Every structure is written in structure tokens, then in C-alpha cells.
Amino acid sequence: MFKFLYPKEYISSVYEMSAEKIKRLGMDTVVFDIDNTLVPYWIKTPDEKLTGYFRSLEKAGIKTAVLSNSREERSKVFCAVTSMPYVYRAGKPGRKGFNALMAKIGSVPEKTVIMGDQIFTDVWCGNRAGAYSVLVKQVSPKDELITAPKRPFEKIIVKMYLRHISKNGGNNEQHK
Numbered sequence: 001m002f003k004f005l006y007p008k009e010y011i012s013s014v015y016e017m018s019a020e021k022i023k024r025l026g027m028d029t030v031v032f033d034i035d036n037t038l039v040p041y042w043i044k045t046p047d048e049k050l051t052g053y054f055r056s057l058e059k060a061g062i063k064t065a066v067l068s069n070s071r072e073e074r075s076k077v078f079c080a081v082t083s084m085p086y087v088y089r090a091g092k093p094g095r096k097g098f099n100a101l102m103a104k105i106g107s108v109p110e111k112t113v114i115m116g117d118q119i120f121t122d123v124w125c126g127n128r129a130g131a132y133s134v135l136v137k138q139v140s141p142k143d144e145l146i147t148a149p150k151r152p153f154e155k156i157i158v159k160m161y162l163r164h165i166s167k168n169g170g171n172n173e174q175h176k
């Protein structure tokens with residue numbers, strides 16, 4: 001019933017999506033949410049581990065970009081460190097921002113992985129756009145005020161999703 005909200009995969013950290021794995025999936029682009037996917041909302045820039053990760057993807061020929069619902073300053077400061085392209089105030093789960101980002105970087109949704117910590121914004125947006133949606137466990141239990149009320153509903157969907165994949169053979173990538 002809520003399958004349109006199910007991610008293709010649920011992982012505990014973005015680092016699980018290595019360049020090798022992304023290539024194996026046949027993807028050539030990764031779109032990231034920032035807040036609580038890559039860093040907690042009060043951390044303004046990526047640390048060395050994160051920038052190293054971004055570079056490892058780029059070295060493998062995988063494009064990286066940011067799609068954030070936050071104001072411009074947030075993406076601008078965060079992305080400046082590795083000169084990563086971004087679209088801010090993306091309006092996820094709407095597709096407009098996502099499509100604008102695809103046009104900006106010359107990618108297509110069918111070859112794009114979208115990673116985010118929220119079902120109702122990141123995963124839903126990715127699914128609607130036809131991208132490979134990956135739900136990432138939030139990096140901090142602390143949410144912004146705008147996000148916190150949605151979490152109990154997300155938990156229900158995640159529970160349903162996990163039940164669904166365990167019934168279907170326990171493979172996280174089962175229902176592509």
C-alpha cells in the first residue's frame with residue numbers, strides 16, 4: 001500500500017554506497033541530501049572523511065551533487081569545499097528541483113542514486129523521479145523542528161518496509 005514510499009535500499013551510512021557498489025548498480029550519479037544524511041544540521045562543512053568519500057566517487061567517474069530543501073547558504077557553504085553542484089530549496093518530494101539538478105549536471109534519473117534520511121522528502125522524491133532511492137539512517141538523533149513531527153510516521157513506513165523485504169527473501173535490493 002505504501003510501496004511508493006519504500007526505498008530501494010536502507011543503509012546505516014552513506015559510506016556503504018562505495019564507488020564500486022554504485023557502478024555495480026549501473027549508476028553514474030549520486031545526489032545527496034545534506035542535513036542528517038551527511039552531517040547533523042548544525043555542522044556547516046564536510047569533514048575529511050566525507051570529502052575523501054566524495055573524491056573517491058568522482059575519481060571513479062561518478063558525478064556527485066546536492067539536493068537540499070534548505071536555504072541557499074546551507075548548500076553554498078557545504079558544497080564550496082569540494083565544488084559540488086547543488087540545487088537549494090529543492091521542494092522535495094516534488095520533482096522540480098530534482099529535474100533542475102539533473103539538467104544542471106547532465107544526468108538522468110535512471111542512472112542516479114539519491115540518498116537521504118527522510119522518507120517523505122528524499123525517498124519519495126527519488127521514487128517519483130525514477131531514481132534509485134536509498135534511505136540513510138540519520139547521523140544524529142537531533143532533528144530540526146520542521147522534521148521532528150514526521151519521524152513517528154516514517155518509523156511506521158520503515159517497519160512496513162523491513163517486514164516487506166524480510167517476506168520477500170530478506171534482500172534489501174529485492175523490490176527494484
Ligand SMILES: [Mg+2]
Pocket residue numbers: 033034035036037116117118
Ligand atoms: Mg535530511
